Amino acid sequence: MGGEPQDYLxxxxxxxxxxxxxxxAIGEIHRGVAAVIYTERAEDTVxxxxxxxxxxRERDRYREYMDQYR
Known part of the structure; x- marks a missing residue:
């Protein structure tokens, strides 16, 4: 992984x-860490x-990812 980090994994x-x-996509929300499952249907449609x-496990992976940029 290179470049700028995203706010989510x-x-x-x-x-x-x-x-x-x-x-x-795994990221922080007000109540903790959430996971959103999605597919891209077209260039501008999710x-x-x-x-x-x-x-x-997802929370651990997210925190490990974010720790790389702290």
Whole structure:
């Protein structure tokens, strides 16, 4: 990873990308760390599949990512 950090961690979801490329965006919200699952339908269209609080593993990965830039 190079360049400027994002405010969130984006992960390609290979396990659920059989029909379309799916991604998980993990970032902080007011109540903690959340995960948003989405796919890009067109250049300017994003379809949100779901949103939830991040799992412990996702939270750890997000914090490790953010620690790289502190």
């Amino acid at each position: 984006e992960i390609f979801d290979a396990a659920h990308s059989q029909d379309e490329d799916r991604f998980i 379809r949100i599949i779901g949103a939830r609080m991040a799992t412990n």
